[in-house]
Amino acid sequence: MTVRGATPELIVHRDAPLLAAAVAARLVTKLVDVLAAKDEAHLVLTGGTVGIGSLAAVAELPARVAVDWRRVHLWWGDERFLPAGDKERNDTQARDALLDQLDLDPDRVHAMPATDGPDGANAEAAAERYAAELARHAPHGADVPEFDLSLFGMGPDGHIASLFPEHPGVYEEGPSVIAVHNSPKPPPNRLSLTFRAIEGSREVWVVAAGAEKAAAAHMALSGAGRVQVPAAGALGRVRTLWLLDRACASELPPGLNRIASP
Numbered sequence: 031m032t033v034r035g036a037t038p039e040l041i042v043h044r045d046a047p048l049l050a051a052a053v054a055a056r057l058v059t060k061l062v063d064v065l066a067a068k069d070e071a072h073l074v075l076t077g078g079t080v081g082i083g084s085l086a087a088v089a090e091l092p093a094r095v096a097v098d099w100r101r102v103h104l105w106w107g108d109e110r111f112l113p114a115g116d117k118e119r120n121d122t123q124a125r126d127a128l129l130d131q132l133d134l135d136p137d138r139v140h141a142m143p144a145t146d147g148p149d150g151a152n153a154e155a156a157a158e159r160y161a162a163e164l165a166r167h168a169p170h171g172a173d174v175p176e177f178d179l180s181l182f183g184m185g186p187d188g189h190i191a192s193l194f195p196e197h198p199g200v201y202e203e204g205p206s207v208i209a210v211h212n213s214p215k216p217p218p219n220r221l222s223l224t225f226r227a228i229e230g231s232r233e234v235w236v237v238a239a240g241a242e243k244a245a246a247a248h249m250a251l252s253g254a255g256r257v258q259v260p261a262a263g264a265l266g267r268v269r270t271l272w273l274l275d276r277a278c279a280s281e282l283p284p285g286l287n288r289i290a291s292p
Contacts, residue, residue: 108220202225
């Protein structure tokens with residue numbers, strides 16, 4: 031398996047609140063730049079404490095009005111396969127933190143299916159439905175959009191999206207979206223983009239905070255394989271950016287492509 035992507039760059043911020051604020055500012059700037067260059071943008075959102083915290087920080091930014099949000103397609107990297115509106119769902123948390131405050135085009139908000147949707151509790155059918163939605167917005171000859179930016183959090187075990195170490199999903203190379211069962215982290219049933227879909231991203235940002243994630247960050251940025259440490263496979267075609275707080279970066283080896291350490 032040959033994995034190609036941009037060499038990770040690293041930015042370390044003092045603490046988790048500052049990290050979330052910095053990610054928010056960087057995200058708004060990125061979207062403004064993308065929309066100045068083309069008609070629409072494709073953004074993949076993540077859940078988790080820092081991911082949702084970053085969206086909440088966007089809500090506090092006056093500069094967010096510089097983004098024409100109706101031209102932004104919103105996707106999700108993974109989802110807890112629960113009923114629509116469940117407080118544990120990433121899209122529910124994203125709406126509460128930011129999306130409900132924006133003027134979005136509903137046709138460009140692509141939430142992953144829920145258990146009370148047309149496929150019911152059939153996670154495989156729901157994954158196929160989301161894969162078909164991705165394909166509808168993909169360039170000619172592709173089945174996944176060219177994501178301008180994909181955001182991912184990282185768990186203490188090194189997982190991203192719902193791709194867990196040594197779990198079946200990390201071996202999937204065919205579909206763009208998979209059903210995940212028996213997740214090591216509750217709830218047990220989830221939907222997730224695969225590495226193949228993630229690799230369609232121009233930029234990937236991995237955002238993580240906390241000393242409990244320091245070992246995983248060290249492994250992911252020190253040559254570990256993506257089967258053992260899935261975050262190592264979070265690679266953008268043009269840019270891969272790791273945005274961490276000091277606690278999460280505390281075990282990183284010297285010599286990494288560090289941009290700044292505010």
